[in-house]
Ligand SMILES: [Zn+2]
């Protein structure tokens with residue numbers, strides 16, 4: 402098969418790889434019909450983490466089950482499935498509490514010994530616990546595939562930011578981060594009934610996407626100026642909820658500075674050097690909650706709204722590339738020409 406391989410900073414190649422096979426009876430083999438590049442893949446691409454290639458890469462994919470191991474019972478050959486961005490057993494205590502993303506038997510696509518999602522096929526460990534079958538939809542329903550693909554990660558992650566913060570109907574919400582997760586958080590906050598969602602973005606194309614996602618207002622300032630703008634637009638009170646969708650120290654301090662006393666910050670940006678200052682939380686009674694989103698837990702809730710068109714998370718895909726063009730897809734996202742690149746094998 403053909404698959405993208407991460408070699409190192411700025412070095413993604415599409416190569417021939419051995420076709421995956423069933424290795425243990427709980428595996429399934431999935432033929433990928435859509436995958437994409439994630440903002441967190443860019444951290445590797447930019448050399449911002451310690452990942453060392455060659456390794457498969459990509460963790461968001463939708464596909465068709467080609468084969469199953471003898472102990473796989475819920476998933477069948479021919480099923481159209483969504484793969485969350487981690488695999489999980491579905492039966493351990495963490496999974497039963499609804500935190501499949503920290504499953505004690507789970508793992509990450511593209512880790513040593515596993516396939517990445519940016520390829521033609523993937524061996525899926527713990528297939529019954531991991532894969533979410535979508536009934537009544539086939540790979541020919543091409544208009545629906547991008548929306549389904551967002552349930553691998555970004556839409557569920559944006560939803561997790563809103564759920565972790567506890568967004569309520571009628572509230573005011575600020576979303577820090579204008580990437581695909583931030584845009585998804587805007588959709589999630591509106592879906593949960595927020596009366597006013599303020600997106601922080603200084604990029605005109607992203608501002609337009611944020612408004613399409615449902616943002617009522619856009620603030621272009623960054624850092625301390627963004628905090629000042631949030632206070633100014635809320636009568637010096639601050640927003641009820643801030644959703645931190647970047648993972649930098651600046652984005653977290655913007656979220657903490659812009660939320661009102663007693664407010665809540667939901668955070669889903671992978672922390673890169675950010676630490677919550679306990680004295681700020683203490684002095685202003687701010688709650689911070691969030692973490693790695695349990696996408697598997699949220700698909701059932703969000704899928705009907707994707708299928709009905711009640712929400713349109715597929716707007717995050719503003720660039721489409723063939724699998725062979727994966728290096729160009731990374732470059733386009735790195736240079737911010739594209740928010741999120743859809744890959745078609
Ligand atoms: Zn992702």
Ligand SMILES: [Zn+2]
Nearest residue numbers: 490493496504
């Ligand atoms: Zn588990």
